[in-house]
Amino acid sequence: MFFQSGGEDDVSDADAINELSPVAPPATKKRNRTRSIGVLVVLLLAIVALLSQGILHSLNYFETVDQVLAKRASFGTETMRLEGVVKSGSIVRTSTGASFYVTGSKGEVFVKSNGTPPQLFQDNIPVVVVGHFTTKTSMNFAGSQIMVKHTASYIEKNPNRVKAPNGSVR
Amino acid sequence: MMKQLSQRLFGPLTLILMGVNLVLGLWVVPPDKVQGELARLVYIHPSVAWVALYVSFGTAAISSALYLWKRTRSVVMDRVAHCAMEVSVVFIALTLITGSIWGRPAWGVWWAWDARLTSSAILGVLALGYLALRRANDETELRARRSAVFAVLVAINVPIIHFSVQWWKTLHQGATVFTSNRTLLIHGIQAWTLLISFIAFTMLFFWLLRYRYRLEVLRENLAGASLEEALSARRREGTQS
Numbered sequence: 001m002f003f004q005s006g007g008e009d010d011v012s013d014a015d016a017i018n019e020l021s022p023v024a025p026p027a028t029k030k031r032n033r034t035r036s037i038g039v040l041v042v043l044l045l046a047i048v049a050l051l052s053q054g055i056l057h058s059l060n061y062f063e064t065v066d067q068v069l070a071k072r073a074s075f076g077t078e079t080m081r082l083e084g085v086v087k088s089g090s091i092v093r094t095s096t097g098a099s100f101y102v103t104g105s106k107g108e109v110f111v112k113s114n115g116t117p118p119q120l121f122q123d124n125i126p127v128v129v130v131g132h133f134t135t136k137t138s139m140n141f142a143g144s145q146i147m148v149k150h151t152a153s154y155i156e157k158n159p160n161r162v163k164a165p166n167g168s169v170r
Numbered sequence: 171m172m173k174q175l176s177q178r179l180f181g182p183l184t185l186i187l188m189g190v191n192l193v194l195g196l197w198v199v200p201p202d203k204v205q206g207e208l209a210r211l212v213y214i215h216p217s218v219a220w221v222a223l224y225v226s227f228g229t230a231a232i233s234s235a236l237y238l239w240k241r242t243r244s245v246v247m248d249r250v251a252h253c254a255m256e257v258s259v260v261f262i263a264l265t266l267i268t269g270s271i272w273g274r275p276a277w278g279v280w281w282a283w284d285a286r287l288t289s290s291a292i293l294g295v296l297a298l299g300y301l302a303l304r305r306a307n308d309e310t311e312l313r314a315r316r317s318a319v320f321a322v323l324v325a326i327n328v329p330i331i332h333f334s335v336q337w338w339k340t341l342h343q344g345a346t347v348f349t350s351n352r353t354l355l356i357h358g359i360q361a362w363t364l365l366i367s368f369i370a371f372t373m374l375f376f377w378l379l380r381y382r383y384r385l386e387v388l389r390e391n392l393a394g395a396s397l398e399e400a401l402s403a404r405r406r407e408g409t410q411s
Contacts, residue, residue: 028308035306036316043299047292054288060339061284083339118278120205128341147277152343154212154356155203 062128065104072137079132082109082141083149088123098146102127113143120148177380184377187370194363202360208276212360215268216346217367219290221375222265223328226258227293229379230300231328234321237314248314251321253382255300257375262294277341285334286342289327296324 058081065084068075084102091100098121099112111129121127131143195213202209233251236242269287270280281287303320307313335344346355347364356364 029312032307032309032312036303039299039302039306043295043302046295046299050288050292050295054283054285054291058283059285061282061341062339064339119275120208121278125204145278147279147282147341149341150204150276150343152346152349152355154205154209154346154360156199156358156360157201157203157206 065102065109066106068109069104069107072139075133076136077132077134079130081128081130082111082143083126083128084109085126086121086123091121091123097143102129102141109139109141111141111143113146115145117146118148120150121146125150180373180380181377184370184373187366187373191363191367191370194359194366199359199363205276208272209360211268211272212346212356213363213367215265215272216364217371218261218268219265220368221371222258222261223290223293223331225372225375226254226261226379227297227325227328229254230258231321231325234318237318238322245310245314248318249383249386250379251318252304253379253386255297255321257378257382259294259297259301260378261375262290262297266290266294282341284340284342285338286331286340289331289334293327293331296327300324 062081062083063075065082068080068082082102084104087101087103087108091098094112097112097114098117099110101108101110111131113129113131126149128147128149129141129143130145130147131141134140134142191213195210199210199213201207202212230251233247233254237244237247237251269290273282274280300317300320304313304317307316332348334340335342336350349355354361
C-alpha cells in the first residue's frame with residue numbers, strides 16, 4: 001500500500017497511477033451519524049412545537065351546543081369554542097358585531113359577538129364562536145370571534161341557468 | 171416509438187387539462203349556493219392536497235419501501251423517492267397556501283390549529299426533514315437506507331391526516347369525495363370539473379417528477395464526470411513529476 005511503503009522512492013510511477021482510487025475521508029460515518037441525529041432532534045422539536053400548538057391543546061377544536069348544554073356547569077366562564085348552527089332569523093347586526101342564537105338538537109345558546117363576522121356568516125350556517133359564558137349559570141355567550149364551519153356539500157347556486165332547455169346560459 | 175410519442179404528448183396534454191380546469195373553474199361552472207364565488211377554490215385546493223398527500227408523498231413512501239425490500243432495491247427507487255419528496259414539498263406548501271387563502275374569507279381566519287391543519291403542517295415539516303436527512307449523509311448507500319426508513323415511518327401521518335376530520339372535531343370541512351359512506355357531496359358540472367382538476371394536477375406531478383428525475387441523473391453524471399476529471403488530472407501530475 002502507498003502509505004505503508006518505506007518511502008516515496010520505493011513507489012514507481014506506474015504504482016502511483018494504479019493507487020489513485022478515491023479514499024473516503026476519515027470519520028465520515030461518525031459525521032453522518034452526528035448530522036443525522038442533529039436533523040432528527042431539530043425535527044422532533046419542530047413537531048413537538050406544532051403538536052403543542054395544535055393537537056395537544058385542541059384535539060377536538062370545539063364543543064357543540066349539545067355537549068355544552070349537557071355539562072353546562074363544568075364550562076363555567078372559561079374561554080372556549082362553541083359550535084352550533086345559526087338560528088334562522090335570529091341575526092341582529094350591531095355596530096360592534098352581531099348577536100344571534102346558535103342551535104343544537106337539544107337547545108340553543110344566545111351569542112353576542114364583537115368583531116366583523118366572516119363573509120359567509122348567514123342564517124342556518126354552522127359556526128364556531130370563540131368566547132365564554134357571561135356568568136357561571138348564564139346561557140348568554142360573549143363571543144370575541146366568529147368562524148364559519150361550512151359543510152362539505154357543494155350545490156350550484158343557479159342550476160337552471162346551465163340546464164336551460166335550449167342549452168343556453170342565462 | 172409509441173413510448174416516445176406518449177412522453178412527448180404528456181406535457182402538452184397536462185397543460186391543456188390545466189387550462190380546461192382553469193376555464194371551467196373560473197368562468198363556466200356557476201357559483202356555489204352557500205359559498206358563492208369562493209367555492210371556485212374547490213377546483214384547486216383539494217386536487218393540490220390530493221397530490222401532496224397521496225400521490226407525491228405516497229410515491230416517495232412506496233419507492234422507499236421498494237428500496238428497502240432486497241428484491242427491488244435499486245438506485246432508481248432511491249432517486250424516485252427523493253425526487254417525489256421534493257415535488258411533494260412544493261405541493262404541501264401549495265396546499266397550505268391555497269387552504270389559507272380559502273380559509274380567510276370562508277372561516278374568517280387564515281389558520282386554525284385543528285387536527286387537519288396541524289397534521290398537514292406536520293407533514294410539511296416531515297417532508298423537509300426527509301430532505302435534510304439526505305443532505306446530512308454523504309455516503310450514498312447509507313443516505314438511501316436512512317432516508318427510506320424515515321419515509322416509510324413518517325408515512326403513518328398520511329392516514330392520520332385523511333381520517334382527522336372523522337376522528338376529531340375540526341374546523342376544516344369533512345370529505346366531499348372520499349366520504350365514509352361513499353356518497354358524493356358534489357354533483358353535475360361541479361363534480362366533473364373537480365374530476366378534471368384531480369387528473370390535471372396528478373399529471374402535473376408526474377410531469378414534474380419526470381423532469382426532476384432527469385435532472386438528478388444529469389447531476390449524478392456530472393458529479394461522476396468531475397471525479398473522473400480530477401483523477402485524470404492527478405494521473406497526469408503523477409506521470410509528469
